[in-house]
Amino acid sequence: MSVPLSASIADETSAEPVTRSRPALSPSRAADFKQCPLKYRLRAIDRVPEPPTRAAVRGTVVHAVLEDLFGLPAAERGPDRAAELVPGAWERVRAGREGLDELVAAGGPEALFEEVRRLVAGYYELEDPTRFDPDGLEERVEVDLDGEIPLRGFVDRIDVAPNGLLRVVDYKTGRAPGPQHEARALFQLKFYALVILRTRGILPAQLRLIYLADKVLLTYTPDREELDRFARILTALWQAILDAGRTGDFPPQRNSMCRYCDFHALCPEFGGTPPPYPGWPTRDATTTDIDLGLPLVRTPEDV
Structure with missing residues (x-):
């Protein structure tokens, strides 16, 4: 049964509330949950440290x-x-x-x-x-979608043309995605477009991913109706995360990205055992960079 998205979640297996800052949705954390709910849990809830590469x-x-x-x-x-x-x-x-x-x-x-x-x-x-001056650099963008769903992220660059048209730019030092990973890149672009639309009231004219390793530009021109549909996708995703947070059921999901994961020792798919579920954080505190997938050193999928 669904509950209001703003409802607090207590760990049903614990007598004490967990007082940690609340998780939020960023492109990285949303991708984590879709890819592997256990990976999301270990990063966003347990906050298991990951060694930089x-x-x-x-x-x-x-x-x-x-x-x-x-x-x-x-x-x-x-x-x-x-x-x-x-x-x-x-x-x-x-x-x-x-x-x-x-x-x-x-x-x-x-x-x-x-x-x-x-x-x-x-x-x-x-x-x-x-030939141009950016309007913003490493800009933190955040909005509570429909007043209830925390969307957070950092945008590498925002350009505003003299005529007011806005472009969002993100740099990638890895290679451009193949057909099997293009959906993830498009998800990130739509996410930023939606947050910019809700915070600035401006529909970005263009969103651009710059892949430096192989010198490829990936661009996306957002459509307002498409972003409205995307907002509903994020709403459903957040509801699924809250449902998992309530029960503690974050199952592992083996996939092609497992070879890049640092959590094999904690994953049943690789003979590991997850730590006891600490419960969903209950303190509505300022979201930290760890929530966002924005550590001082970026994770492999963020670069």
Whole structure:
């Protein structure tokens, strides 16, 4: 039986309420639940730490470089200047998370710098950053859909043209998705389009994913009726998450992404045992970056 989406959920197996900040829907967390409910639980509810990977660190540094690049005057945003920003971006990322020195020990930071510089150089084949000024960088976007469903995310860049048309841009340091993964990319674009529509009252003219590894642009032109349908999809997804949160039933689901998962030791599909269910968080506190899938070092699927 369905209950109001705003209803609080208590852990039926625990006598004590769990006081942790509430989970929220981001593109990453929504994808987690659709892909594997147990993965969603371990990330969003149990908050099991995940070790960073070299690819995730590289992606985080690339994002930091591009953010710093657009902080410069337009005339100074050439490729040579972008390359010079890499060491400083690395130091910012390194300062925010322990253990990164060991992760890049093979070849040292200079090897990582060269990987980052190659990806940033590829960016210049797709856009000319000297020809426009972004309206927002690494902007946190959030809205409670219909007053009840918390949607949260960070958008890499928002552009607003002189005529008021708005474009949302997200950078990816991995390769462009094949046909089997295009739906996930489209889901992310629709998610951002909906949040922008609800927060700014503007239907974005274009949403763009920039895949730096193979220099591919994926663009999407949203339609208001399509976004209304998408809002109903998110409503149904959130209801399913609340139902699972009430019962603690987050079943594992084996799929092609399992090979990238850090939770094998806790997954019955791989002979592991999940920890006892801690219950759904009951404190309506400010959502943290962990809820959003936005750690100081990005997860592999976020880059």
